[in-house]
Amino acid sequence: MSFDLSTLTIPESGPYWLKRARVPTCFMATTVAEAVADGDGTVLLDLLIEEGAIGRIVASGTIAASQPPSVDMAGRHVWPTLVDMHAHLDKCHVIPRSNPDGTFTGGRVGTVRDRKFWSYDDLYRRMSFGLRCAYAHGVSAIRTHLDSHEGLAERGWAVFRDLRDEWAGRIELQAVALVPIDAFRGDYGVWLADLVEQSGGVLGGVTRAAGKDHVGTLADTDVLLDTVLRLAADRGLDVDLHVDESDDLEAFSLPRVAAAVMRNQFANRVVCDHCVNLALQPEDVAGRTIELCAEAALSVVTLPTPMVYLQDRASGRTPRWRGVTLLHELRSAGIPVAVAGDNCRDTWYAYGDHDMVDTFQQAVRIFHLDHPLIDVPAVVGPVPSEMIRAPSHGRVAVGGPARLMLFAARTINELLSRPQADRIVLHRGRRLRDRLPDYEELDDLMSAPISAVEVEEAAG
Numbered sequence: 160m161s162f163d164l165s166t167l168t169i170p171e172s173g174p175y176w177l178k179r180a181r182v183p184t185c186f187m188a189t190t191v192a193e194a195v196a197d198g199d200g201t202v203l204l205d206l207l208i209e210e211g212a213i214g215r216i217v218a219s220g221t222i223a224a225s226q227p228p229s230v231d232m233a234g235r236h237v238w239p240t241l242v243d244m245h246a247h248l249d250k251c252h253v254i255p256r257s258n259p260d261g262t263f264t265g266g267r268v269g270t271v272r273d274r275k276f277w278s279y280d281d282l283y284r285r286m287s288f289g290l291r292c293a294y295a296h297g298v299s300a301i302r303t304h305l306d307s308h309e310g311l312a313e314r315g316w317a318v319f320r321d322l323r324d325e326w327a328g329r330i331e332l333q334a335v336a337l338v339p340i341d342a343f344r345g346d347y348g349v350w351l352a353d354l355v356e357q358s359g360g361v362l363g364g365v366t367r368a369a370g371k372d373h374v375g376t377l378a379d380t381d382v383l384l385d386t387v388l389r390l391a392a393d394r395g396l397d398v399d400l401h402v403d404e405s406d407d408l409e410a411f412s413l414p415r416v417a418a419a420v421m422r423n424q425f426a427n428r429v430v431c432d433h434c435v436n437l438a439l440q441p442e443d444v445a446g447r448t449i450e451l452c453a454e455a456a457l458s459v460v461t462l463p464t465p466m467v468y469l470q471d472r473a474s475g476r477t478p479r480w481r482g483v484t485l486l487h488e489l490r491s492a493g494i495p496v497a498v499a500g501d502n503c504r505d506t507w508y509a510y511g512d513h514d515m516v517d518t519f520q521q522a523v524r525i526f527h528l529d530h531p532l533i534d535v536p537a538v539v540g541p542v543p544s545e546m547i548r549a550p551s552h553g554r555v556a557v558g559g560p561a562r563l564m565l566f567a568a569r570t571i572n573e574l575l576s577r578p579q580a581d582r583i584v585l586h587r588g589r590r591l592r593d594r595l596p597d598y599e600e601l602d603d604l605m606s607a608p609i610s611a612v613e614v615e616e617a618a619g
């Protein structure tokens with residue numbers, strides 16, 4: 160008889176064994192005696208689920224327990240819930256009222272236009288929608304960036320704090336202040352750093368000019384980076400920066416970030432997001448930069464799905480460039496590289512559903528992360544959970560929470576080859592019944608579409 164995930168019965172109460180579960184070892188906090196990894200780097204395990212946690216982990220078949228009851232996974236994949244360490248929940252789900260053209264400039268201008276709708280209610284409902292999608296898909300930790308411009312920051316951070324409380328225990332929610340780095344030139348930077356500290360957030364920014372075209376380096380980039388790092392150090396904050404999100408070779412700030420971290424002897428974590436023009440730099444420049452990043456102990460998060468959508472786009476022309484960073488070279492230099500989702504149904508990326516399984520599947524293809532696939536799932540589990548200090552997520556550990564995803568797939572190839580829409584998500588060991596929210600719920604917020612003419616006016 161073949162295995163049928165849809166008929167799997169998860170006990171609604173009491174402890175149970177999840178038997179013959181196939182788990183990639185890269186998700187395991189510790190090795191399990193007698194568990195032998197296969198060619199995919201996965202092991203066959205029995206997991207005792209009790210009181211919402213994983214009580215015991217043993218190699219499959221080493222305990223002939225008849226009690227408590229068991230659920231037989233028959234060698235199918237079991238993963239921990241995943242980490243989306245780079246999202247923009249404040250921007251998401253505005254497609255019906257925006258008019259994206261898929262370009263970087265269109266993304267920026269469209270966001271500027273859309274912000275006029277960002278009341279507390281509008282932000283709260285769209286961010287909640289995104290969280291519900293993520294939760295139903297098996298994401299349990301999210302770091303979102305929040306547009307933190309003057310006049311907007313207070314509202315966005317208030318919504319974030321309320322949602323962080325509301326979702327505590329289901330999704331661990333973190334936030335990063337996102338402003339053009341030149342916003343740190345005056346008193347506003349101090350005010351914003353204080354708000355971030357009071358809100359338990361992370362300090363961030365975009366390392367490029369906020370000028371009309373959002374291109375070109377700033378003469379005082381180094382001074383501004385020093386300011387950001389000093390504000391963060393004084394408050395004990397980590398830093399998470401949008402870096403080099405373009406094909407503009409001149410606007411290359413990654414080596415400046417690395418140099419600033421070392422110059423300031425900044426001791427907290429610095430994550431650099433995107434870093435896509437690193438892939439276009441001459442080999443020697445790229446190599447030296449990667450060495451600098453390793454020396455500065457930087458981490459990198461890559462957001463492949465929106466970059467493939469956004470970079471190298473011109474109407475009527477086929478893109479020639481993948482638009483992503485040098486993931487393999489960065490990893491070879493010992494730099495942690497995580498994969499995350501980024502934008503979702505907004506003017507920067509028109510698609511997506513806050514689903515890290517989908518992001519992982521696309522990343523494998525875009526980056527050639529396969530052949531072999533051993534340890535590859537770590538890029539959406541333990542690697543980002545370490546980077547954002549959320550160690551209980553994206554891992555399978557004795558004593559850890561029973562937040563798991565059950566798949567019908569027997570191999571990573573099978574897991575990568577279907578959408579996994581039938582996956583079962585366990586929360587505290589019980590089957591999650593939450594369904595994906597219906598788009599119609601947001602219809603009343605979408606009643607005022609922005610016309611192409613308005614976008615053009617804003618760009619001009």
Ligand SMILES: [Zn+2]
Nearest residue numbers: 247304401501
């Ligand atoms: Zn981003």
